[in-house]
Amino acid sequence: MSELLPFEEALDAIENMQSVQVNEETIELKSALGRIVSQDIVADAFVPPNDNSAMDGYALRFSDWSPGKVLKISQRVPAGCAPTPLEEGTCARIFTGANIPEGADTVVMQEETKRHEDGVSFLDSLQAGGNIRPKGQDIQRGQVIVKKGTKISPMHIGLLSSLGMTSLSAFSRLNVGILTTGDELIAPGNTLAEGQIFNSNGPMLEALVTQAGYCVSQHLHAKDSPEETETAISTLLACSDVILSSGGVSVGEEDHVKAILEKMGDVHLWKIAIKPGKPLVHATLGTTPFLGLPGNPSSTLVTYHWFARRLLARCAGQENIFDLSYPVDAGFSRTKTIKRDEFLRVSISEDGLAYAHPQQSSGALMAACESQGYLHIKAHTSIEYGCSYAFYPFSGF
Numbered sequence: 001m002s003e004l005l006p007f008e009e010a011l012d013a014i015e016n017m018q019s020v021q022v023n024e025e026t027i028e029l030k031s032a033l034g035r036i037v038s039q040d041i042v043a044d045a046f047v048p049p050n051d052n053s054a055m056d057g058y059a060l061r062f063s064d065w066s067p068g069k070v071l072k073i074s075q076r077v078p079a080g081c082a083p084t085p086l087e088e089g090t091c092a093r094i095f096t097g098a099n100i101p102e103g104a105d106t107v108v109m110q111e112e113t114k115r116h117e118d119g120v121s122f123l124d125s126l127q128a129g130g131n132i133r134p135k136g137q138d139i140q141r142g143q144v145i146v147k148k149g150t151k152i153s154p155m156h157i158g159l160l161s162s163l164g165m166t167s168l169s170a171f172s173r174l175n176v177g178i179l180t181t182g183d184e185l186i187a188p189g190n191t192l193a194e195g196q197i198f199n200s201n202g203p204m205l206e207a208l209v210t211q212a213g214y215c216v217s218q219h220l221h222a223k224d225s226p227e228e229t230e231t232a233i234s235t236l237l238a239c240s241d242v243i244l245s246s247g248g249v250s251v252g253e254e255d256h257v258k259a260i261l262e263k264m265g266d267v268h269l270w271k272i273a274i275k276p277g278k279p280l281v282h283a284t285l286g287t288t289p290f291l292g293l294p295g296n297p298s299s300t301l302v303t304y305h306w307f308a309r310r311l312l313a314r315c316a317g318q319e320n321i322f323d324l325s326y327p328v329d330a331g332f333s334r335t336k337t338i339k340r341d342e343f344l345r346v347s348i349s350e351d352g353l354a355y356a357h358p359q360q361s362s363g364a365l366m367a368a369c370e371s372q373g374y375l376h377i378k379a380h381t382s383i384e385y386g387c388s389y390a391f392y393p394f395s396g397f
């Protein structure tokens, strides 16, 4: 076990080695969801562009007010129209979002006013400057509002639209090649012969890559032969920015991926102190990064989430990759410790405690489907009931 690379070291090594693998292009904002910004976006205007009313009510000069005093309504200002300067000693009927007339400095919501035949009077206590949303409250002109390397969310689309933007510079979509390996595997939709199982990692990896906003350049399957493995990798190299594979990275005679990577390029690391996912291999073929994930389905998932996801994000140009986690108390104990960092598939129960799914085998995928996230148990650490451990919800990945 001593040759296993500690989890954090492997994470740093893989992440820090990668550089952006794609070009940049101009894209339409309306189709920018999930794309990665390639240049800082600087606001060319203020949002909101003018002081405006936060309420339906009346705009006045605070100095014109005194308790019970009736002010004549000199103009009506709905949102979307240009008000005239406010006459001295009067107020303006105003609506939410409407620009504040020049001279007015306070808005009073209509529930706090009294209508009279000849105007409006206000509460006995008024707050000067109340209910006005100042120009630039949200965005100041010249401000960097979205940083290079940011992944565009629906909120960013809203923010950029508030500036009137319709396009932006983004990194080109990353093309990810997927290789699955194994004589025993056949594609879903066929009939299983004895000894065969369906290829489930391939479709899962395609879904994970698609969920992250990248393109699957091609998904190939290779039998457990060095020749087929090499041919498939060469084909993927021609159409991919990055390649992910599943299976064939352990020590068996039928595991050829690592040997072929050594032949075709440089292997940087192999075997990491994590469970599940130990025999992960990281290589570069020319300039193309390659991550060989172990074939057990939960090992594939865990190594995708922790390593491939970050590597792909880096290659796609994303910066500040952040994993949402918070401490959760364990609802169970385990005195046995292991030498690997472990990612238990757990659910948070109504009592607020984390419970491990009973089936943690790396060959079983149901645990991930029936759980809410990972509880990270560091190497050489026992689990004590009521003690907290880092919980990473799947929704954060």
Ligand SMILES: Nc1nc2c(c(=O)[nH]1)N[C@H]1C(S)=C(S)[C@@H](COP(=O)(O)OP(=O)(O)OC[C@H]3O[C@@H](n4cnc5c(N)ncnc54)[C@H](O)[C@@H]3O)O[C@H]1N2
Residues within 6 Å of the ligand: 180, 181, 182, 184, 185, 197, 198, 199, 200, 201, 202, 246, 247, 248, 249, 250, 251, 252, 255, 276, 277, 278, 279, 293, 294, 295, 296, 297, 299, 362, 363
């Ligand atoms: N002597 C040792 N044997 C193994 C070790 C070890 O240290 N010494 N490590 C074990 C660990 S841990 C893992 S994880 C696996 C990983 O092995 P491979 O990456 O070489 O994967 P395969 O042997 O090709 O497959 C493992 C398992 O997963 C199934 N599989 C593979 N691909 C798919 C797929 N696309 N869809 C569904 N299922 C798949 C495959 O049938 C095997 O059952 O090695 C251990 N062995």
Ligand code: MOO
Residues within 6 Å of the ligand: 274, 275, 276, 277, 278, 279, 294, 296, 298, 299, 362, 363
């Ligand atoms: O690392 Mo393996 O995934 O323990 O089964």
